[in-house]
Amino acid sequence: xxxxxxxxxxxxxxxxxxxxxxxxxxxxxxxxxxxxxxxxxxxxxxxxxxxxxxxxxxxxxxxxxxxxxxxxxxxxxxxxxxxxxxxxxxxxxxxxxxxxxxxxxxxxxxxxxxxxxxxxxxxxxxxxxxxxxxxxxxxxxxxxxxxxxxxxxxxxxxxxxxxxxxxxxxxxxxxxxxxxxxxxxxxxxxxxxxxxxxxxxxxxxxxxxxxxxxxxxxxxxxxxxxxxxxxxxxxxxxxxxxxxxxxxxxxxxxxxxxxxxxxxxxxxxxxxxxxxxxxxxxxxxxxxxxxxxxxxxxxxxxxxxxxxxxxxxxxxxxxxxxxxxxxxxxxxxxxxxxxxxxxxxxxxxxxxxxxxxxxxxxxxxxxxxxxxxxxxxxxxxxxxxxxxxxxxxxxxxxxxxxxxxxxxxxxxx
Amino acid sequence: xxxxxxxxxxxxxxxxxxxxxxxxxxxxxxxxxxxxxxxxxxxxxxxxxxxxxxxxxxxxxxxxxxxxxxxxxxxxxxxxxxxxxxx
Numbered sequence: 001x002x003x004x005x006x007x008x009x010x011x012x013x014x015x016x017x018x019x020x021x022x023x024x025x026x027x028x029x030x031x032x033x034x035x036x037x038x039x040x041x042x043x044x045x046x047x048x049x050x051x052x053x054x055x056x057x058x059x060x061x062x063x064x065x066x067x068x069x070x071x072x073x074x075x076x077x078x079x080x081x082x083x084x085x086x087x088x089x090x091x092x093x094x095x096x097x098x099x100x101x102x103x104x105x106x107x108x109x110x111x112x113x114x115x116x117x118x119x120x121x122x123x124x125x126x127x128x129x130x131x132x133x134x135x136x137x138x139x140x141x142x143x144x145x146x147x148x149x150x151x152x153x154x155x156x157x158x159x160x161x162x163x164x165x166x167x168x169x170x171x172x173x174x175x176x177x178x179x180x181x182x183x184x185x186x187x188x189x190x191x192x193x194x195x196x197x198x199x200x201x202x203x204x205x206x207x208x209x210x211x212x213x214x215x216x217x218x219x220x221x222x223x224x225x226x227x228x229x230x231x232x233x234x235x236x237x238x239x240x241x242x243x244x245x246x247x248x249x250x251x252x253x254x255x256x257x258x259x260x261x262x263x264x265x266x267x268x269x270x271x272x273x274x275x276x277x278x279x280x281x282x283x284x285x286x287x288x289x290x291x292x293x294x295x296x297x298x299x300x301x302x303x304x305x306x307x308x309x310x311x312x313x314x315x316x317x318x319x320x321x322x323x324x325x326x327x328x329x330x331x332x333x334x335x336x337x338x339x340x341x342x343x344x345x346x347x348x349x350x351x352x353x354x355x356x357x358x359x360x361x362x363x364x365x366x367x368x369x370x371x372x373x374x375x376x377x378x379x380x381x382x383x384x385x386x387x388x389x390x391x392x393x394x395x396x397x398x399x400x401x402x403x404x405x406x407x408x409x410x411x412x413x
Numbered sequence: 414x415x416x417x418x419x420x421x422x423x424x425x426x427x428x429x430x431x432x433x434x435x436x437x438x439x440x441x442x443x444x445x446x447x448x449x450x451x452x453x454x455x456x457x458x459x460x461x462x463x464x465x466x467x468x469x470x471x472x473x474x475x476x477x478x479x480x481x482x483x484x485x486x487x488x489x490x491x492x493x494x495x496x497x498x499x500x
Contacts, residue, residue: 069431069432070449070451073453073454133460133463133471134460134464135460136456136457136460137453137456137457138453138457
């Protein structure tokens with residue numbers, strides 16, 4: 001990791017969001033600052049046997065029809081989310097479009113899984129007679145594992161490196177980290193990066209199967225996602241896309257771009273003791289590596305945006321890891337109480353929110369944290385908006401598969 | 414089905430699949446230049462027409478001679494007649 005630290009610094013110059021609060025970063029931040037819940041009852045979930053949860057945090061009012069059909073034909077819903085979020089991010093970055101095709105501008109955008117909605121629609125028809133005669137060319141382009149990344153690249157004409165990481169709930173965070181490393185090492189100058197997710201009942205069922213999806217609050221959706229709370233009962237699945245534009249800091253400064261923040265440290269590692277169980281030790285090791293990559297001490301971090309998805313084991317493990325590394329003074333919050341768990345999108349969306357908190361000088365608390373679980377006690381998990389200047393923040397995302405991921409974010413200038 | 418009904422069905426199917434303006438659906442419209450379709454769309458067009466009309470045209474060499482919407486109409490009408498004659 002040290003090889004990157006001695007090289008180029010990496011700026012954030014653009015951010016774009018499609019979230020359960022709607023289109024745009026402004027809608028995302030308004031929902032969070034106002035303390036609203038984006039979680040709703042999804043009646044159609046009643047139709048599924050063996051599924052206890054009835055809740056989801058869906059993106060409202062986005063159909064992608066503004067994208068020309070010739071471009072949209074290869075896009076699933078999660079690719080549409082990614083393209084629209086990237087459009088907002090690139091507009092804010094205001095990079096010269098003449099450079100998009102230079103080969104120095106790349107894309108790192110990932111998803112948890114290829115479009116389940118597209119696959120379901122295809123196979124529902126296909127299994128009638130096992131015929132491929134009704135298959136259309138768009139099927140592959142919508143379901144290939146790098147579909148979202150490729151669609152972002154093609155829509156904007158970004159002709160550099162293309163990478164589509166897949167690490168479930170850590171996908172977005174990994175995408176930002178890998179993009180940061182490509183710029184820091186000098187192989188790319190600009191990266192459009194983040195994660196995107198479309199909701200499918202299978203996602204909710206997967207968490208439900210492992211007793212990690214909320215269902216006790218099916219009649220009170222706004223109370224359902226309760227990170228660190230004693231009465232939490234699991235994840236509420238959501239969807240969206242969080243996309244950032246990263247670029248070489250020096251180039252950004254020379255062209256007079258607004259530096260929203262810097263990505264100054266990154267670590268990701270795999271804990272192989274269990275493919276499903278979180279590991280507090282691995283989380284702590286990952287955060288320590290990210291701090292080392294940034295060349296900062298734990299005590300210099302002013303805010304931590306936790307992964308905390310409101311599962312019993314995950315929140316407990318993260319709280320213990322935070323206490324072990326940072327002690328009890330650094331403010332910590334999770335945004336899953338507002339947004340639910342947007343899975344692959346969460347790394348991008350929550351990093352955007354963290355950067356906005358740094359820009360605004362106020363920290364957004366954890367929603368629905370009424371009484372902290374004794375097992376999560378120790379870190380300073382705050383419950384009301386706090387005004388403070390934040391110069392360094394840490395962002396965590398952890399995933400099934402044993403993947404741990406942390407970013408260090410430095411305030412912009 | 415009459416020829417007029419077949420042509421109408423072809424046009425409606427293509428308008429829906431490729432989000433075309435009905436006003437562009439004239440016989441002399443060039444498939445690539447005027448309707449804005451490309452080679453991937455042509456593959457899907459075959460699937461759409463086979464589904465709408467209950468014919469098999471995928472392996473028909475006559476597809477390569479299609480350049481305009483009017484060519485599609487004539488091709489499909491011919492295939493319908495052949496299919497009906499065979500049955």
